[in-house]
Amino acid sequence: MRYQGKNAVIIGGSHGMGLATARLLLEGGARVLITARNARNLEAARRELGEGLQTVCSDVSDMNDIGLLAGIVGQKLGRIDLLHFNAGIAELAPFEQVTEESYDRQFAVNTKGAFFTVQRLSPLLRDGGAIVVTSSVADEGGEPGMTVYSATKAALISLVSGFAAEFLPRGIRVNAVSPGFIDTPTAGVAGMSEEERRSFHEIGNAVTPMKRHGTAEEVARAVLFLAFEATYTTGTKLAVDGGLGQKISVPR
Numbered sequence: 001m002r003y004q005g006k007n008a009v010i011i012g013g014s015h016g017m018g019l020a021t022a023r024l025l026l027e028g029g030a031r032v033l034i035t036a037r038n039a040r041n042l043e044a045a046r047r048e049l050g051e052g053l054q055t056v057c058s059d060v061s062d063m064n065d066i067g068l069l070a071g072i073v074g075q076k077l078g079r080i081d082l083l084h085f086n087a088g089i090a091e092l093a094p095f096e097q098v099t100e101e102s103y104d105r106q107f108a109v110n111t112k113g114a115f116f117t118v119q120r121l122s123p124l125l126r127d128g129g130a131i132v133v134t135s136s137v138a139d140e141g142g143e144p145g146m147t148v149y150s151a152t153k154a155a156l157i158s159l160v161s162g163f164a165a166e167f168l169p170r171g172i173r174v175n176a177v178s179p180g181f182i183d184t185p186t187a188g189v190a191g192m193s194e195e196e197r198r199s200f201h202e203i204g205n206a207v208t209p210m211k212r213h214g215t216a217e218e219v220a221r222a223v224l225f226l227a228f229e230a231t232y233t234t235g236t237k238l239a240v241d242g243g244l245g246q247k248i249s250v251p252r
């Protein structure tokens with residue numbers, strides 16, 4: 001089995017891309033622990049993937065939770081081969097309506113959460129292991145309504161560069177996946193109505209050069225490539241975006 005003997009932690013793994021990555025790892029024989037903030041979603045994930053999946057309710061925007069998580073992971077898995085920071089929130093709003101609370105919430109989860117999760121859990125990583133974070137096609141460029149979210153993910157890419165340098169002595173590679181429009185239960189955006197979701201979906205298909213959404217599994221495969229196969233790659237990001245963030249012409 002491909003991942004036999006590997007231990008993986010997925011931060012934000014209760015649905016969407018994180019859950020798809022957990023599934024592939026379990027199928028490959030790995031021991032997997034996922035976290036999320038919502039206990040009900042974690043229970044649903046366990047029902048879906050089976051008792052082999054370990055779950056911990058933990059909020060990445062809470063320093064106390066991050067500290068406790070490090071202890072729990074140490075007890076349940078011991079040393080780990082992959083730390084995948086996938087948690088993220090996007091609160092899209094017209095520029096004039098962005099509140100301080102929303103600004104702080106997005107940075108607390110996407111950026112500060114990533115930094116301190118890596119700081120507190122990395123002592124558990126085996127030398128030669130891997131860290132993979134989930135960024136976004138929005139980590140470059142500008143889009144109305146997404147300014148704060150984009151900034152959180154741009155900062156996350158900067159963290160990846162810093163982490164890659166910090167962990168060189170331990171042979172731990174650090175990379176990012178950068179998804180475009182991916183079909184997940186939330187579409188990566190908090191609080192959209194059904195109608196907004198439908199329209200967001202249509203826009204995604206229209207603006208993506210490949211004219212479709214990606215699947216959570218397509219992102220999961222990229223995460224696992226970076227984690228276990230890309231042995232000469234660190235400090236970079238891999239776009240999984242149907243060409244959306246690339247300089248390619250779309251035939252008319």
Ligand code: NAI
Pocket residue numbers: 011012013014015016017018035036037038041058059060061086087088089090109134135136137178179180181182183184185186187188189
């Ligand atoms: P999602 O965006 O709904 O959430 C991913 C996970 O993050 C969930 O398991 C959730 O429990 C966890 N999470 C959120 N806040 C948390 C907190 N405070 N503490 C702990 N866990 C928390 O799921 P999706 O759509 O699969 O997105 C995964 C990642 O991909 C996110 O980082 C998102 O920003 C990013 N992304 C998503 C895109 C999409 O089209 N779905 C596009 C580009 C990036």
